[in-house]
Structures are given as C-alpha cells and as structure tokens.
Amino acid sequence: MSKPKSRQQRRAQERDRAARLHSRPQPSSQRPLVLAAAGVLGVIAVIAALVTVRLTQGGTTGAPAKPSGRAPASVVRAVTTVPASLFNLIGYQSALAPLKRINGKALQKDGKPLIVFVGAEYCPLCAGERWALVAALSRFGTFHNLGATHSSSIDTDPNTATFSFHRATYTSSYLSLDTVELTTNQPQGNFYKPLEKPTALEQQLSAKYDPNYIPFVYLGSRYIVDTVAYNPGILAGLTMQQIAAAMRNPSSPICQAILGTANNITAALCQQTNGKPASVCSSSGVVAAAKHLPA
C-alpha cells in the first residue's frame, strides 16, 4: 500500500509544482492588456485635455479675418459649380427678403443684357450678397480672378468673409456684368480707403433706384437687389472655405440662404435672357423662385 501511495504523492507534488510555476506572474502575457488599457486611457486623456483647454480658454473662437487677395481656387470651384440638383432641392425659400420690382430700362452691353453691381469691400451686407450673386451668375457664365476679402472689422457683422469683384472679370454668352467696389475694408479718415470709381451709369442707376445704399444690383429692367436677402450674421466667424462647404450642405441655414437667394436672382436674370439657357431657367428651383418674384 505504501509504495503506490508514495507514487501518487510524487505525482501530486509534481502537479502542485507545475501549477505553482504556471500561476506565477507572466510579465509578457500581461502586456496586451496593459497596452489596451493604455490605449483607452490615452483616448480619454486626449478628450479630457480638449475639454479642459476649451473650458479654461473661455469665450468663442472664430477664424481670424484674412487680408484681401485672390480667392482660393477650391472656394471658387465650390461656389461656381453648385450642382443643379442642389439648387433645385433648395428651390424657393420663403424666409428670404424678395427682390424689388422696378420698371427700368433693358440696358445692353456687347449685345447682351447688362447687370450692374455696386458695393464695397467694407460692407457686411455686400459680403453676404456676393456669395449668392457669384453662385447665380456662374450659371450663365464664368468668373475670372475673383478676389477674397472680408467686411470691415469695425462695422456690424465684422470680418464677414466674402469674394471681391475688384479686378475680377466675367464672361458669358447671355449676360454682361459691370461691377464696382467703391472702397477697401481698411478705415481711412472718417470712412474707408477708396478702391474703384463708379462709372456714370453705375452712379446713375444706384442714385435712381437705391440712393446711398449698398449693395445695389441692377438685374435688368424688372428687378434690383437693394439689400441682401438674408442675415449675413450666419456667416460670422467662418472662413471662405467653411462657407463654401456649408453651401453644399442642404440642411445648413447658410446653404438655404445663399442658394435660395441665388435662385431668386437667377429667376430674375432668366427674364432678361428670355429663358436661356433652358437648362438653368427651366430647372425646378428657378421655376419655383420665379413664381414668387414680385409682380
């Protein structure tokens, strides 16, 4: 009896020894769990750091205003190539201020209906208007050398990012465009530094239909823009790139405001071009806007 028992005891001892060996801490096998924990804690630490920095920083953060210059190509591309489907999706926006009906002359230049823009780089309402005007006119032709600027830093809706028509040109088979940017956005004396001189025609039109106010846009014989149709405050703190990106997002108030305004302008322009090009003037968004043009 004692001999088998002794063998069993030895086997039991060996099992115990093996179990003790295996139960010892295995530094290398713990490493994956340590790495996983470090990864998770690292992510939480980064988020906590972001929140802490934001809380200690306080106030709002906005993109700094950029000096005037050439508009970034990506922004020009985004604003001048808005898909017709997006214009149609936005259609008519009832919250926008309507165009003003006039009984004017059908002016022509180079055998095409003449459109006139009078504005200034300091002007925050002009800043809002240019986004829609560029988008609308790009459906009839092509802009070259569009500038980038921002409205005055000391006026309402300060530093609103926008295009500048200073040194920009426009070619179209359907329309001609005259633009004047009266001043820069740099204060000088009691006003702003002069930039371009208006022509006699530009002075005459703005004096007749919208004296002393900018922006003024003569959209042909029937309609003018005497103020921006939406609150440019929605562009506050945004860069041109951010505004251009928002213009492609149909749920964004910026997209609805700018493309809705552009549809109204397009509908008015289509009356000057006798419905050409049909692909633009017969599109559902423009047709919807045309139904709401003041009679």
Place this chain on the structure above:
Amino acid sequence: MTAAPRWLPAWAAPVTLALVAAGLAVSVYLTLVHYTTTVKLACSTTGVVNCEKVTSSPQSMLAGVPVALLGVVFFVVAGGLCLPAAWRSQSAAVRIARIGWMVAGIGMVLHLVYAELFQIDAVCLWCTTVHVITVILFAAVLVAEALAVQAMTDPPAG
C-alpha cells in the same frame, strides 16, 4: 450556436454588437435629420448645447459627405467585424481590420470633438452620445483582443 473558443472572452461579441446597434441607431437618426426636413432633432437649439448649430455647420460635412452618414458606415462595418463568427476567427487580417477600424473611428471622434469645442463652439448631445458609444466600443474591442491574446499565449492550466 457554436460556443466561444476558450481564448475568446464570452462577452466580446454580445457586448460589442449591442454597442454597435446603439451607435447605429443614433447615427441613422442623425442621418435622417440631415436628409429630411420632416424629422427634427430633439435637442436644444440655443446656448452651448445646440445640436442644430453642430449638425448644420460646415464641419458636419467631410469631403461632401455628411459625417452622420459616415457614422452609419462606421457602425455597419464595425457590426460585421464584431459578429460572433468574426470574433471566433483567428485570421490576423480580421483582427487587424477590427482594431484598425476602431482606431479610425476614434480618430474621427477626436476630430469631431475638437470641431465642436474649437470651431463650431457648440455641443450636440446626440453626437456626443455617438462619441461615447464609439469610445466604449473601442475600449471593449481592445480589451477583448488583449484578453484573447493573453489567453492564447498563456500555458494551459492543469
């Protein structure tokens, strides 16, 4: 149903799939809100917590694609990688894809948290819910993978 291998934590598939389902549900809701005008976000529209300001901001789109839709894509793919069959798989490609996908998701979360705090200046509670779910999912996947590696490298007991 096949039992989980001994090296795989039994909770890995059910827990991660439950998180994926929750994240997917919120992401689908945010995507519906983005594409329709009939579905409105149940959330404050004023103050620091302002879902509308966040979901209609320029940062709500990435390369022309709504980030809410990217969230749906993330959770759909994550769902595939967290199926019981995927967890049972010992294929290195599947495991690397699962961890890599989670790292990508966390990268997106960090980018969006930064955008909310420093660019949009508002926080969307629905988006935060998705962010929290993604972080927990990331943690669950990492811990499950770590426990699986540990179990496979540990000598068998007894």
